[in-house]
Each structure stands twice: as C-alpha cells, then as structure tokens.
Amino acid sequence: EPITYPPQTNLMLPSDAVSILSFKSKADLHNKLLYVLNERFDYCQWRGVNCIQGRVVRFLLPNFGLFGTFPANSLSRLDQLRVLSLHNNSLSGPIPDLSSLYNLKSLFLGRNHFSGTFPSPILFLHRLTSLDLSYNELTGPLPVNLTTLDRLNILRLEWNRFNGTVPPLNQPFLLIFNVSGNNLTGKIPVTPTLSKFNTTAFSLNPHLCGKIINKACTTRAPFFGSSSASSPAVQSPKANSGGIVALPPPHLPKKKHQRPGMVLGFTVGIALIIFSVLLALAVVKKQGGKKRVESKETKPTTASSEATNSKTQVEGVSERKSVINEIQKLKKSGNLVFVDGEVEGYSLEQLMRASAELLGRGSMGITYKAVIDGQLILTVKRLDAGKTAVTSGEVFEQHMDAVGALRHPNLVPVRAYFQAKGERLVIYDYQPNGSVSNLVHGSRSTRAKPLHWTSCLKIAEDVAEGLAYIHQASRLFHGNLKSSNVLLGSDFEACLADYSLVLLADSSCFTEDPDSLAYKAPEIRKSSRRLTPKSDVYAFGVFLLELLTGKLPSRHPVLVPRDMLEWVRATREDDGGEYHWLGMLTEVASVCSLTSPEQRPAMWQVLKMIHEIKESAMMDDSASFGYS
Numbered sequence: 001e002p003i004t005y006p007p008q009t010n011l012m013l014p015s016d017a018v019s020i021l022s023f024k025s026k027a028d029l030h031n032k033l034l035y036v037l038n039e040r041f042d043y044c045q046w047r048g049v050n051c052i053q054g055r056v057v058r059f060l061l062p063n064f065g066l067f068g069t070f071p072a073n074s075l076s077r078l079d080q081l082r083v084l085s086l087h088n089n090s091l092s093g094p095i096p097d098l099s100s101l102y103n104l105k106s107l108f109l110g111r112n113h114f115s116g117t118f119p120s121p122i123l124f125l126h127r128l129t130s131l132d133l134s135y136n137e138l139t140g141p142l143p144v145n146l147t148t149l150d151r152l153n154i155l156r157l158e159w160n161r162f163n164g165t166v167p168p169l170n171q172p173f174l175l176i177f178n179v180s181g182n183n184l185t186g187k188i189p190v191t192p193t194l195s196k197f198n199t200t201a202f203s204l205n206p207h208l209c210g211k212i213i214n215k216a217c218t219t220r221a222p223f224f225g226s227s228s229a230s231s232p233a234v235q236s237p238k239a240n241s242g243g244i245v246a247l248p249p250p251h252l253p254k255k256k257h258q259r260p261g262m263v264l265g266f267t268v269g270i271a272l273i274i275f276s277v278l279l280a281l282a283v284v285k286k287q288g289g290k291k292r293v294e295s296k297e298t299k300p301t302t303a304s305s306e307a308t309n310s311k312t313q314v315e316g317v318s319e320r321k322s323v324i325n326e327i328q329k330l331k332k333s334g335n336l337v338f339v340d341g342e343v344e345g346y347s348l349e350q351l352m353r354a355s356a357e358l359l360g361r362g363s364m365g366i367t368y369k370a371v372i373d374g375q376l377i378l379t380v381k382r383l384d385a386g387k388t389a390v391t392s393g394e395v396f397e398q399h400m401d402a403v404g405a406l407r408h409p410n411l412v413p414v415r416a417y418f419q420a421k422g423e424r425l426v427i428y429d430y431q432p433n434g435s436v437s438n439l440v441h442g443s444r445s446t447r448a449k450p451l452h453w454t455s456c457l458k459i460a461e462d463v464a465e466g467l468a469y470i471h472q473a474s475r476l477f478h479g480n481l482k483s484s485n486v487l488l489g490s491d492f493e494a495c496l497a498d499y500s501l502v503l504l505a506d507s508s509c510f511t512e513d514p515d516s517l518a519y520k521a522p523e524i525r526k527s528s529r530r531l532t533p534k535s536d537v538y539a540f541g542v543f544l545l546e547l548l549t550g551k552l553p554s555r556h557p558v559l560v561p562r563d564m565l566e567w568v569r570a571t572r573e574d575d576g577g578e579y580h581w582l583g584m585l586t587e588v589a590s591v592c593s594l595t596s597p598e599q600r601p602a603m604w605q606v607l608k609m610i611h612e613i614k615e616s617a618m619m620d621d622s623a624s625f626g627y628s
C-alpha cells in the first residue's frame with residue numbers, strides 16, 4: 001500500500017519526508033502537489049524537491065497554485081535546505097519561524113498573501129544571500145538589525161505595508177534592493193550601500209525623504225504628527241531617470257549586413273585580392289619574439305576576371321577597385337604580426353592564397369571569412385582607415401598586443417594583425433554557428449520567437465564570463481557589446497568578438513543605427529572616449545533584455561524596473577513554469593541598465609548573480625538546459 005498524504009504518524013518515515021508532507025497538509029489545500037511515497041526515499045523525486053544524500057537541499061515550488069497557509073514547524077527540520085522558493089502562490093497567514101534552517105542561502109516568498117510582521121527569526125540565517133518577501137501583506141517596521149544579514153545580494157521587500165524607517169543597510173554586496181510601495185517614513189540613511197540605489201528602489205513611500213531620493217526632509221512641529229514627515233515630492237529629472245533611458249525611434253537608416261549565402265557569389269576574391277597583393281608585397285622577416293612579415297608591392301591578378309553584368313557583380317567590381325586603390329597605397333614595410341605566444345599554424349603564403357567571402361560590414365570596417373588551403377578557416381577584419389586614423393601605428397601595435405594577449409573560452413581569439421600605411425587588418429578565429437543576433441532575430445521575414453529562458457541564461461552566463469574576464473585580466477573593456485558581436489562557437493558556446501576594437505576609432509565618424517545606439521550607456525552616447533567597464537555592464541543589461549524578449553534594442557520601452565518584468569512576460573508565450581526565473585533574469589538586466597554608472601554592479605558581481613540563478617535553476621525539475 002503506498003503511503004500518501006496526509007501522512008500518518010510513522011516513525012519509520014525519513015524526517016524530511018514528514019516535514020514536506022506536513023507542509024503540504026496545510027499549504028496545498030487544492031491538492032496541486034501529487035506526492036506519493038512508495039519507497040523510503042521517493043520524496044527526493046517529488047516535484048520541486050532536490051536532495052543530496054537523502055537530505056532535502058532545495059524545495060522549489062514557484063507558481064504551483066498553492067493555496068493555504070505555511071504551517072509552523074513544518075519545514076523547520078529541513079536543516080540542510082539551501083534554497084526555498086514558494087514564489088507566486090496563494091499562501092496566507094504569517095511566515096513561520098525558519099531560524100532553524102541555518103544553511104538557507106535563498107528564500108523566495110514573494111507574490112503571496114503572507115501577513116503579520118516582518119519574520120524576524122530570518123535574521124538568524126546568517127548565510128542568506130537572497131531574501132524576497134515582496135508583494136505580500138506584511139506590516140510593521142523593518143528590523144534595524146537587517147544589517148546583520150551581511151551576505152545579502154538581493155533584498156526585495158516592495159509592495160507590502162511596512163512602516164517605520166529604512167534601516168541603515170550597509171551590506172557591501174547588496175545589488176538588488178527594493179522597498180517601494182510600502183508606507184516607510186523619515187530620512188533614508190546615507191550609507192554607501194543605500195546610496196548605490198536610485199529613487200525607484202524607494203518610490204511610492206510618500207513619507208520617505210533625504211538626499212538619496214532628492215527630496216528634502218522638513219522638520220514639523222511634533223503635534224502635526226511624525227517628525228519625519230517630509231515636504232511634497234519635488235524630484236529632479238535625475239531622480240526619475242532610473243531604468244532604461246528613452247531611445248530614439250527606429251527611423252535612422254539601418255546598416256546592412258549581407259548574409260554569407262547572398263554574398264558568396266560576388267565577394268569570393270575580394271579578400272583574395274588583398275591577400276594576393278600582400279603576398280606579392282611580403283618578405284618574411286622575424287623581429288624579436290614576434291613573427292613579422294614584410295611585404296612589397298605588386299599588381300593584383302584576379303580582379304578583372306570575374307566581371308559580369310549582374311547588379312551584384314557590378315557592385316563587387318567597384319568594391320574591388322577601391323580595395324585595389326587602397327592596397328596600392330600600402331607601404332612596403334607592412335608587417336603581419338602574430339600575437340604573443342601564437343604558434344604559426346599556417347604560412348603567410350597559405351594565408352595569401354586563401355579564398356574569401358564577405359561576412360558583413362560593421363562600424364569599424366569590413367569582415368571576411370578566409371579559408372586557407374580548403375581547411376583552416378579564419379576571419380579577417382579590415383579596419384576602415386579613416387576611422388582608425390586617430391590611432392598612431394605604435395599605439396595600434398601596443399593595443400593589439402594587449403588585446404591579443406587575452407585568452408578565454410568565451411572570447412574569439414585574435415591570432416594576428418597587420419598594419420601598413422592606410423591599411424589595418426585583424427585576424428581572428430572563425431566562429432561557425434553565426435551570431436546571437438541571427439539566433440534571436442532569425443531572418444527578417446520570420447517573426448522572432450524569444451529563446452527558451454534556459455538558453456538565455458546559458459548565453460548570458462557565457463557573455464558575462466567573457467566580459468568579467470576582460471575587465472579583470474586587463475585594463476581593457478569591450479566597448480561594443482551587441483548581439484551581432486556575440487558569436488556561437490562549435491559547441492554553441494557564446495563568444496565575444498570585436499572586443500576593445502572600438503577604442504582605436506574616432507567615434508565621431510560613426511553613424512550608428514538605432515539598435516547599436518541603444519546599447520550605449522547614457523554617459524557615452526556623445527563620446528566613446530568615456531567608455532568604462534560600467535558601460536559594458538549597461539550594454540550587457542540591454543543585451544539580456546534582447547535575449548529575453550526577442551526584441552531589437554531600439555524597440556525596448558522606457559520602463560521602471562517594476563514594470564519591466566510585466567513587459568518581458570508579455571513578449572513571451574509564458575509556459576507558466578518560467579515566471580520565477582524570468583523575474584530573476586529581468587532583475588539582473590534592470591540593475592545593469594541603471595542610468596548612473598556608479599549604481600550598476602561590476603561585471604564580476606553580475607556574473608555571481610547569474611551563477612546563483614543557474615545554481616537554483618539546475619535543481620528545479622522544470623528547467624531543462626539547452627537551446628530551443
């Protein structure tokens with residue numbers, strides 16, 4: 001006979017199973033959880049339950065339609081529990097004492113009907129990194145000793161009925177924080193931690209005031225009520241500028257990227273011409289530890305042989321002519337430089353004989369795919385001479401040496417570079433599976449469907465890994481993160497291309513399309529000279545929203561973070577099981593795209609948040625990882 005809920009008092013049952021069944025007996029009055037125990041350890045297979053060595057470490061029941069109360073002493077014996085999520089159910093009554101769950105790291109109780117005061121026993125859970133009590137009916141003050149939870153990354157208390165003052169929070173790693181939509185009063189303490197957040201984190205608390213929200217605190221005579229009451233809300237435009245900044249409508253001319261299949265016919269030979277000329281120019285000469293190949297001038301050979309009457313071919317011919325003209329200007333002393341530590345896997349002659357195909361034109365120049373001896377495939381980026389003219393030859397060389405020294409599984413490696421008067425080439429590995437832009441937006445004729453959220457998470461993690469590496473391993477940054485610069489490698493891993501190239505260019509020469517512009521942080525819209533790692537973080541936020549919604553960045557609306565999730569959901573056909581995870585990923589995107597660079601997290605912190613989401617998600621039955 002299977003033992004089913006409600007549990008019989010059975011001393012032979014493992015205590016974790018008893019805990020869960022006793023939770024279910026009060027919290028699942030509509031019997032949504034079909035928990036049956038045939039064998040002793042069956043409970044580890046129950047939906048939402050994850051065990052290590054027979055002990056429950058994760059109990060994840062977001063969006064399960066649970067209706068009832070959270071009974072006291074039900075889950076309190078799950079002392080190995082790391083993550084508890086009851087997010088977005090219909091649980092009511094008080095939150096019980098959970099202080100015995102001393103291993104708990106993440107507690108998600110948001111979007112229920114919990115009432116009563118702040119559950120103070122939580123303050124004993126000193127390992128807690130994420131606490132979400134938002135959208136409940138909790139009342140009373142926030143405990144001052146919330147500060148003792150010093151590992152908190154996420155603290156969400158918005159849309160309850162908390163009153164009293166904001167505690168002087170000082171957790172160094174607090175990245176997501178929100179107390180909006182309560183009834184908090186008085187001056188917000190100006191701690192370094194709280195100063196990182198903008199007005200949206202505190203909004204809709206009519207009696208809050210202070211420097212952080214640009215609202216003066218006025219002292220009133222005591223008989224008028226609370227001494228912490230404040231003057232009417234007068235906020236500076238800056239104070240209202242949290243979240244994504246308004247973007248121009250998409251009416252500017254769009255940069256055209258020609259797709260490989262379309263250009264194959266007329267572009268084979270363009271890069272061949274470059275290389276053929278360079279081959280004739282080249283005389284191999286090694287300098288120091290680097291392999292430098294000197295070139296000398298010769299005439300192009302194959303340029304005129306392919307001319308035909310078709311329009312595309314006419315375009316191809318005129319392009320070839322300009323290529324030839326420019327190449328003829330090359331100085332005889334041009335050098336091909338293999339970046340430090342790079343083993344020469346092919347000879348210059350082989351490279352010069354490579355067949356080539358146009359991949360596209362970007363803001364910095366033209367990109368070709370080159371195939372050496374029908375085997376080795378490389379990507380050659382020919383930089384626009386005018387745009388990089390601001391960078392001297394010496395600076396170009398130093399910069400490319402630094403960029404070429406970066407090596408990471410999520411970066412497309414630079415193998416070599418070349419410069420001679422008026423001509424600069426950068427040689428990368430070729431990435432065979434297209435870009436994330438292709439993956440998300442597909443061909444223009446088909447309506448884009450957003451990726452499965454687990455694919456978004458995987459790509460976001462890869463990109464965050466690559467960016468965090470650049471920021472930590474060097475004093476460089478990407479400067480031009482966008483979905484066409486995130487390429488898919490042979491295992492569909494996401495790899496960053498074009499990193500740190502934009503720093504070589506005169507940004508005033510760029511005529512950027514609305515989508516490229518939308519990735520730019522507000523502080524760098526006018527000048528790329530002010531690029532910082534935080535502008536990469538901003539672009540990452542926009543990129544993450546693009547992944548989640550399948551919408552081009554120029555189409556992202558201006559929203560306060562609170563409304564962002566609703567917009568993200570509206571763009572997707574919600575399968576019901578992804579709400580919780582979408583919410584967490586949208587939070588990351590929101591915090592990255594804050595207007596003020598100081599308020600944005602550093603890339604390593606973003607990566608940490610993504611790892612935590614992944615860690616929780618891996619344990620959730622409903623999450624299957626892979627591309628959809």
Ligand SMILES: Nc1ncnc2c1ncn2[C@@H]1O[C@H](COP(=O)(O)OP(=O)(O)OP(=O)(O)O)[C@@H](O)[C@H]1O
Binds near residue numbers: 360361367485
């Ligand atoms: N190493 C590579 N492997 C495969 N495809 C690549 C590689 N580098 C670039 N591409 C593809 O070539 C095309 C042109 O790239 P390019 O970098 O010139 O322009 P972009 O990325 O659209 O704009 P920007 O110059 O502003 O970065 C893009 O579709 C890009 O995805």
